[in-house]
Amino acid sequence: MQDAADAELIREYKTSGSLDVLAALYQRYMNLVYGVCLKYFDEDASKDAVMQIFEELIGKLKLHEVQNFKSWLHVLARNHCLMKLRAMKNKEGRQISVDEYPIMENGETAHHDNGISLEDNLRSMEKCMETLPEEQKRSVDLFYLQEKSYREVCVITGYDMNKVKSYIQNGKRNLKICMEKQHA
DSSP states (O other), X not given: OHHHHHHHHHHHHHHXXXXXXXXXXXXXXXXXXXXXXXXXXXXXXXXXXXXXXXXXXXXXXXXXXXXXXXXXXXXXXXXXXXXXXXXXXXXXXXXXXXGGOOOOTTSOOOOGGGSSOHHHHHHHHHHHHHHSOHHHHHHHIIIIISOOOHHHHHHHHOOOHHHHHHHHHHHHHHHHHHHHHXXX
């Protein structure tokens, strides 16, 4: 069973710190990671991102309890790509808002393959952000755009931890629903 084999390699890596063990694990899913990267970048940038994600994995895997490595790695790869896009846009000096990062509840993001352009999705996300209740809008903005932790969002907003988590989760869901209605 793949999950059991993955779990064994994760345990071995955490114990030994051996990059060979981690490389063996990562090798199984490199095509998946590359596929995720291709949704955001061209071939060369995707190849670079695959290597950067491996480097990121070296430290992050030691910090997290991972139950399903394949799913966890998929999210790690997607987040890496989104952060890289954000950094590229920051270098261009453009104003960035959370509206440009359609992070959906089910893990879907805005891609060019569904007939809706990324630009359309970004405009749609921006409009939908304006429809959110203020608490959700503020929490989503702080958490995703400004990369604040739950605890930092609590301090900044004065909301308690459970409220912050709820606002973020509900905000993401409401954005998804709103965007689906706009593209229906």
